Amino acid sequence: MFLCKKLCNKCLLKINGNCLKGLFCRVLYSRHHSTRRLEEAYKLTKTKCQSKKLPRDVNPKAVFACNELDLKEVKVYGFDYDYTLACYKPSLEHLLYNLGRQTLIEQYKYPAEISKLEYKPNFAVRGLHYDIEKGVLLKLDSFLQIQFGTVYRGLTPLSNEEVLNLYKNRIIPIAYVEGHTKNAQLILQESQSKMVQLADLFSVPEMGLLCNVADYFEKNHIDYHPEILFRDIQSSIKNSHPVMHQIVGQNVHDYIESNDKTRPFFDKLVHAGKKLFLVTNSPYHFVNKVQARKPRFFTDVSRPIRVFDEQSGTHIWDRVTKLEKGVIYYEGTVKQMQELTGWRGHQVLYFGDHPYSDLADVTLEHGWRTGAIITELTHEIATLNDPEFKKNANWLQMLTQLIEDHQDCEDPEEQKILAKWMAERDRLRNDIKYVFNKQFGSVFRTYHNPTYFSRRLFRFADIYTSNLTNLLNYSVNHTFYPRRGVMPHEYISYFV
DSSP states (O other), rough: OOOOOOOOOOOSSTTTTEEEEHHHHHHHHHHSOHHHHHHHHHHHHHHHHHHHHOOOOOOTOOOOEEOEGGGGOOOEEEOOOOOOTOOOOOOHHHHHHHHHHHHHHHHHHHOGGGGGGGOTTSSSSSTEETTTTEEEEOOOBBBBEEEEEOEEEEEEEEEEEHHHHHHSSOOOOHHHOOOOSTTOOOHOOOOOOOEEEEOSSHHHHHHHHHHHHHHHHHHTTTOOOOHHHHHHHHHOOOHHHHHHHHHHHSSSHHHHHOOOOOHHHHHHHHHHTTTEEESSSHHHHHHSSOOOOOHHHOSSSSOOEEEETTTTEEESSSSSOOTTOOOOOEEOOHHHHHHHHOOOOGEEEEOOOOOOOOIIHHHHTTOEEEEEEEETTHHHHHHTTOOHHHHHHHHHHHHHHHHHHHHTOEEEEEEEHHHHHHHOOOOOOOOHHHHTOTTOSSSSSOOOOOOHHHHHHHHOOSSSOGGGGGGGSSTTTTTEOOOOOTTTTTTTOOOO
């Protein structure tokens, strides 16, 4: 075996007492290597990967920082309700799906046969885009690239060739995705872009209904307009919310996860002298607090705050000149709230589950600090912590580097070996994708890039976590520091 004699006494790359440093130098950086050397490089890289200790597990109850956040500066804590304070059970998705399907049949006169289409709870993930022009559901990364293997018409995946025939390119123009307005809200995007992103958890059953009905139309050769189908299903789900609120209100334990840590969390904040408020779209009788009708609460310039009289169940016309504890307010704008309270910028930390309607405007327009509640983190982190996943992820990193270092060879026999490496890399990438979700993979990643959803999350959220009460593990004076990431031009690390 070739030995690096100068370094053999202190080199850490040893197997059976033999130093591998010189061999790596010879194999990895030779410009004219033989097929044997390629095979040796593969074996040695594999051995190195297997000799490394696996990364430590990620704490599923941790709070993760995108931006430095000092809680000592926070005087006021604000909260959304749905999927932030109230964490719903999977049964709610089935309920919304069934109500939406019923509305399609009864109000929009869709075929009665669609009543047999059952909800598929693990089909879609949050953050996908629906192309209202072409009628496909797909996943985009942070560079607006389509992730092959995640483009569906109904329940049928499109091949890579079909995707390229449809879009002529893997990268979709930003105007097609987002429209032409800067920092456009989702409502604006729907009318100006060709795509709609389904970014909240209520949209998951909506996507399930959309794909089921489209699949029914496709298989039965029924002509339909993709945008009309989307609008009808969107309206059906939206119009089902009042009925959903009524059913959930009567059967709370069937639909909402109980969390005995919620009260201690609020008590901790109150005892520390923090102010608390709730902003929600849900009606008073359901939430028993406040109705603000987001996102207009965050975006409208002028819309008076009104008092809701609990005894009469009506809204009072009196002018609101101050906000008082225990009083229920309706509508209004965040600008008015700030004027009435004096709350400003970094003093306010607002938590929500939707990166756009909950978090984008308050951070971009008002300078509030923001926290995202992303319930999918529980499943995602459990997957990341699986030893088999860690092994595959580490080997994928090292195999990719091996391919990159040897890809410029011109010998036909060497190119065959490289083709085998590429095929193995493709299998690994698909294996890593499937363990999160068989159709669309991880909410946070495409094969190697962050998803479009991740990009928006990291831009608009200072911190994010799987459950609000995870903050009980931190003091009210804690500072969250973002991890120093590795830029492409900085040092290389094989391991995540």
